[in-house]
Amino acid sequence: MEYEALDIDPGVEWRFELEADEEMAVRVASGSVSINAEELPPSTWYPIHKLTKSAIYAHEPAQIEVSSLPASHYASSSTNQSQILSLHLALEQRRILAKRVSDGTIGPRVMLVGPTSSGKTTVAKNLVNLALSAGMGWTPCVVGLDPSSPANLIPGSISLSLPSHPLPTHHVAHPFGSSPTSLPSSTLAADVSTVGWWYGHTEPSTKGSDIWKKLVSAMGERWKERCAKDPIAAASGLIMDTPSAFTNPTLGTKKDDPKARYALVLQAIQTFDIDVIVVIGHEKLTIDLLRLLPSSIKVLRLPKSGGVVDNDDTYRELVHAFQVRCYFYGEPPISKTIQALRGESVPRELGLTPYSFQIGWETLIVLRVGEEHSAPSSALPLGSSRMLSPTRLTRVDPSGPAHTVRLLNTVLAIVAIRPDDRIPKPTSVNKSAPTIIKSPKKEEGDDGEEEEKEEDDLDDVPYKEEVGWREVLGFVVITNIDSQRRKYTLLSPTPGKLPSTVAIAGSVEWVDSE
Ligand SMILES: Nc1ncnc2c1ncn2[C@@H]1O[C@H](COP(=O)(O)OP(=O)(O)OP(=O)(O)O)[C@@H](O)[C@H]1O
Numbered sequence: 001m002e003y004e005a006l007d008i009d010p011g012v013e014w015r016f017e018l019e020a021d022e023e024m025a026v027r028v029a030s031g032s033v034s035i036n037a038e039e040l041p042p043s044t045w046y047p048i049h050k051l052t053k054s055a056i057y058a059h060e061p062a063q064i065e066v067s068s069l070p071a072s073h074y075a076s077s078s079t080n081q082s083q084i085l086s087l088h089l090a091l092e093q094r095r096i097l098a099k100r101v102s103d104g105t106i107g108p109r110v111m112l113v114g115p116t117s118s119g120k121t122t123v124a125k126n127l128v129n130l131a132l133s134a135g136m137g138w139t140p141c142v143v144g145l146d147p148s149s150p151a152n153l154i155p156g157s158i159s160l161s162l163p164s165h166p167l168p169t170h171h172v173a174h175p176f177g178s179s180p181t182s183l184p185s186s187t188l189a190a191d192v193s194t195v196g197w198w199y200g201h202t203e204p205s206t207k208g209s210d211i212w213k214k215l216v217s218a219m220g221e222r223w224k225e226r227c228a229k230d231p232i233a234a235a236s237g238l239i240m241d242t243p244s245a246f247t248n249p250t251l252g253t254k255k256d257d258p259k260a261r262y263a264l265v266l267q268a269i270q271t272f273d274i275d276v277i278v279v280i281g282h283e284k285l286t287i288d289l290l291r292l293l294p295s296s297i298k299v300l301r302l303p304k305s306g307g308v309v310d311n312d313d314t315y316r317e318l319v320h321a322f323q324v325r326c327y328f329y330g331e332p333p334i335s336k337t338i339q340a341l342r343g344e345s346v347p348r349e350l351g352l353t354p355y356s357f358q359i360g361w362e363t364l365i366v367l368r369v370g371e372e373h374s375a376p377s378s379a380l381p382l383g384s385s386r387m388l389s390p391t392r393l394t395r396v397d398p399s400g401p402a403h404t405v406r407l408l409n410t411v412l413a414i415v416a417i418r419p420d421d422r423i424p425k426p427t428s429v430n431k432s433a434p435t436i437i438k439s440p441k442k443e444e445g446d447d448g449e450e451e452e453k454e455e456d457d458l459d460d461v462p463y464k465e466e467v468g469w470r471e472v473l474g475f476v477v478i479t480n481i482d483s484q485r486r487k488y489t490l491l492s493p494t495p496g497k498l499p500s501t502v503a504i505a506g507s508v509e510w511v512d513s514e
Helices: 081-101 120-132 209-229 231-236 263-272 283-292 313-329 401-407 465-469
Strands: 004-008 013-017 024-030 033-035 044-048 053-058 062-066 072-076 109-113 141-144 157-162 193-198 238-241 276-280 298-302 355-360 365-369 393-395 410-415 472-482 487-492 502-509
Touching (some): 120 276, 157 209, 365 465, 401 472
Parallel strands (some): 276 298
Antiparallel strands (some): 141 157, 355 487
């Protein structure tokens, strides 16, 4: 079989963009090259799946063999690799110092921020891989706060993971390696211990900021617990990938605090005690953060790599669908052409055997966070208003046609339930009607926010709100709703009983189009 041989000069990266119908394998013929700071093994075919857009960087004069050249590829010496390396060396010193004092000192806590397609995930992955390749046994925590490019789970989720080996770039589904919950754990990319939380939407919004903050706080608690138990994890520090929405100063700004700027960014900084912020290619954000934050937090600017691709919405949708598919089915097989390549090949994940089954509406309790489905405010007595908790849970009733349409193809996060999570059924006395506390007339000069309160038990809210920010046990998709027999058909990645019968729905949907 014919291969294309490519020479790459030192300090140069060979950039490629694979389309939906392209895949390739690369092999190092001479020299040393890496992909997202993972050194490619010598003389071994390294398969790269469709839709991947990335670059192979040469540390010294190198030659690689490519099974089939993609339509779009070029070499460039204008990379930000040297700046990433300098940053890594500074972080490495901090880790070594933290390990040396061994009094629970936590290593560097780095947050990456920047606009859409600025290269945040790529820089985060490079920094993680550089730490993992340092030979010091670091286990840097990856804080995946971008629900649209989820670190190791599926769109809509945010996660903490502790990789212990350099993360490969075989495909776009799991930029930070996949968790053993979705893929067989004996495989290379699957062996990354991960804890996930379900936001349910691919962009944080001001409306959803209350639940977002709860989720981030729960993640922070979990990380602190881990650091207290594991001094190496503590010394390794963390690298946080964030959503591009974080560059919007008014994200999370509520009416009760109109002057708050970068509310969700500040909350994440506080929760994870971030002490280094790397702003990619956004001068205004750098200046804003320098003004807002104390000098103990370093705000650095990293130039955007010329190789970063400005992905459009169609590409993002394709990647999201691919990520969900990989969660249920594992990676698609490598084409026969790549399998037929002679020589050693990097092992890749096995497929999964997803399982479809039916479950009754009464058995699977589907909840939504922060939704109102009680009487409209116009139906309340004059002068009173409804005040619902923004993180309240409502049970989805699939019986109405509108609900059926909304639920079909919805991705559900299965969450763990504890015995004391259930709200006791109201007694017959207080079940009679909602108690509306009328708004007292405003006193002059009284700008209090709390005057409107009500106690409402109109809705069947079976669980405490905490369930909404519980860790996720796994994901399923509703593939069919049988209104006659009152049953859902669910797709699950593996056969067996669901770990819990309480699930949270969001706005993430998936239809298997393959
Ligand atoms: N040097 C490079 N050469 C080729 N492709 C690259 C390079 N750096 C990044 N890319 C690609 O550019 C795209 C955008 O990069 P990345 O996902 O890191 O940006 P982001 O800021 O995290 O994006 P988002 O706005 O989706 O959060 C990705 O497809 C990535 O693989």
